[in-house]
Amino acid sequence: DAKTTQPPSMDCAEGRAANLPCNHSTISGNEYVYWYRQIHSQGPQYIIHGLKNNETNEMASLIITEDRKSSTLILPHATLRDTAVYYCIVRVPYSGGGADGLTFGKGTHLIIQP
Amino acid sequence: GAGVSQSPRYKVAKRGQDVALRCDPISGHVSLFWYQQALGQGPEFLTYFQNEAQLDKSGLPSDRFFAERPEGSVSTLKIQRTQQEDSAVYLCASSLYAGLINQPQHFGDGTRLSIL
Numbered sequence: 001d002a003k004t005t006q007p008p009s010m011d012c013a014e015g016r017a018a019n020l021p022c023n024h025s026t027i028s029g030n031e032y033v034y035w036y037r038q039i040h041s042q043g044p045q046y047i048i049h050g051l052k053n054n055e056t057n058e059m060a061s062l063i064i065t066e067d068r069k070s071s072t073l074i075l076p077h078a079t080l081r082d083t084a085v086y087y088c089i090v091r092v093p094y095s096g097g098g099a100d101g102l103t104f105g106k107g108t109h110l111i112i113q114p
Numbered sequence: 115g116a117g118v119s120q121s122p123r124y125k126v127a128k129r130g131q132d133v134a135l136r137c138d139p140i141s142g143h144v145s146l147f148w149y150q151q152a153l154g155q156g157p158e159f160l161t162y163f164q165n166e167a168q169l170d171k172s173g174l175p176s177d178r179f180f181a182e183r184p185e186g187s188v189s190t191l192k193i194q195r196t197q198q199e200d201s202a203v204y205l206c207a208s209s210l211y212a213g214l215i216n217q218p219q220h221f222g223d224g225t226r227l228s229i230l
Binding site: 032034041042043044045046049085087093100101102103104105106107 | 118149157170173205207218219220221223
């Protein structure tokens with residue numbers, strides 16, 4: 001799986017858009033970008049994924065650069081409940097027969113300020 | 115509930131004791147994963163089941179760690195002769211079927227294990 005680089009922490013004001021960057025310069029053509037987040041004392045929660053097109057769902061938007069070497073997760077109107085560690089993961093969707101576990105890094109600790 | 119359930123939520127054991135951690139995945143989910151999360155770190159993969167078959171146990175740190183899923187639903191992670199370095203949060207996740215592209219993993223809230 002490709003290695004990802006994320007800033008260790010970020011602050012964002014409540015009600016503003018939170019933009020979380022992720023670098024994945026060694027991504028290969030069949031690898032997807034996934035985002036999970038982990039609120040304190042809870043398990044990780046799936047947010048969104050994409051291959052090369054921008055994606056949007058009820059939680060967030062994912063913008064992937066044209067060369068696919070970086071991406072940005074956007075929370076359009078951050079609330080205090082969005083304070084969490086956000087993990088960017090790059091991997092093939094299925095390895096076929098095993099080794100399907102996710103590889104988490106240290107993620108970005110996003111703190112939403114009131 | 116409809117989510118992944120783990121029990122106990124907290125477990126304290128003395129060094130050398132055996133412990134068993136339980137995971138109830140979402141009903142109908144074929145794939146089940148165990149992860150270990152040390153304080154301040156991201157989760158690390160331990161093992162993976164497809165139904166009752168343990169297809170990958172490459173992440174288990176030692177032969178003191180053993181996982182099973184005998185009927186393809188509930189899973190148990192057992193740690194024998196616990197040591198202080200086993201202290202961590204143990205997370206369980208399930209997905210509908212890993213073979214389906216982009217099935218997300220649904221996580222439980224974990225068992226926090228403390229070894230004294």
